[in-house]
Amino acid sequence: MKKILVPVDFSEHSGYALDVASQIAKKHEAGIVILHMLGLSESVMAKSEMEERQEAKYYLDLTKDKIREFTNKESLKDIPLEAIIQNYKDFSEVNYVAEEQNCDLIVIGSHGTSGFSEIFAGSNAEKVVRTSSIPVLVIKKPHEDFQIKKMVFACDLKPENIPAYHKAVAFAQLFSASIEIVFVNTSGANYMGFSDVEHKIRDFNKELGEEAPIKIYNYHSVEKGIFNFCLEHGADLLAIPTHGKRGIAHFFKGSRAEDVANHAKLPVLTIKL
The missing domain is CATH 3.40.50.620 (HUPs)
Incomplete structure (x- = not known):
């Protein structure tokens, strides 16, 4: 840097x-x-x-x-x-x-x-x-x-997130911090079964070319799931990919998300896809 x-x-x-x-x-x-x-x-x-x-x-x-x-x-x-x-x-x-x-x-x-x-x-x-x-x-x-000792990279495990993940890893290395990926599996119509999630992880790691540390977190909304995961795992920083002018509405939308985010204390690193 x-x-x-x-x-x-x-x-x-x-x-x-x-x-x-x-x-x-x-x-x-x-x-x-x-x-x-x-x-x-x-x-x-x-x-x-x-x-x-x-x-x-x-x-x-x-x-x-x-x-x-x-x-x-x-x-x-x-x-x-x-x-x-x-x-x-x-x-x-x-x-x-x-x-x-x-x-x-x-x-x-x-x-x-x-x-x-x-x-x-x-x-x-x-x-x-x-x-x-x-x-x-x-x-x-x-x-x-x-100080950053633990980072969380939140994404939907689509291959398009891999370049952003590489940048997040590079940022973590600047601080000698650990980093893990979280995928929030939401309840309801979008819920994915175990085999489907495992398949999604395999495809992501195949494109990545390595076995990334990926955690699955079941929750009723992506937004609350991300912040709860960070809180429970003692994350010092949350990294998220953004689609540029489309913003990050893919991850953060709705009043409940804002309510959770308003009380978040950790810094956020955004990385354009």
């Missing part, structure tokens, strides 16, 4: 993300790129050229001061640090910056106890998750010592 992108809005939650990014950067001798989006209003941009320049300069200088204050932390000392200020309004453009800067990871904060419902239901963080071509680590709370 060489470079980490951290979008910030100067909130406490983007501060949590920056703290985690700094810990990862120190462990792996990586640099950090801070991105702030001004999002100047149309009223500013519609003024005369001179007025527009003056007002834009005012906001730019103000932002630079905020960034200096926001990054004045002991934890960031000795870490190569770069700040980028853009007038983007669309958070999907975070991915363009990440690609231009050759970043390996995006670390972003999510707000409060409603964090997961915001991440997966229309928030700025969710937009970053949906459109990012590189892994996104979502942080909800402060981590004084960011």
Whole structure:
């Protein structure tokens, strides 16, 4: 890992993300790129050229001061640090910056106890998750010592998930963490019998070319099953594949899922398929 992108809005939650990014950067001798989006209003941009320049300069200088204050932390000392200020309004453009800067990871904060419902239901963080071509680590709370000893990769065991699994394994190796796959077998019409599940596992491992550690968890919904499994097995991080602009609605949908996710404490790593 060489470079980490951290979008910030100067909130406490983007501060949590920056703290985690700094810990990862120190462990792996990586640099950090801070991105702030001004999002100047149309009223500013519609003024005369001179007025527009003056007002834009005012906001730019103000932002630079905020960034200096926001990054004045002991934890960031000795870490190569770069700040980028853009007038983007669309958070999907975070991915363009990440690609231009050759970043390996995006670390972003999510707000409060409603964090997961915001991440997966229309928030700025969710937009970053949906459109990012590189892994996104979502942080909800402060981590004084960011340690990952056990990771869970949740998927439906379709071969299309294998590239994302490889990336999750690589991330786990950065922390010398163990990783296992969980497949949630739901009750009702979608329930799969033992032989069908075994066949699904064999096909996945055949495509993978190795015997992956796969656990089957029976539950009435995929969403609750994933989070319950993580809780019961003491997972430090949940990794999930995303279909890009289709988001991760395949895994997270419905009010019950949001209710469970809102109370989840563990970080989430999303990986685009």
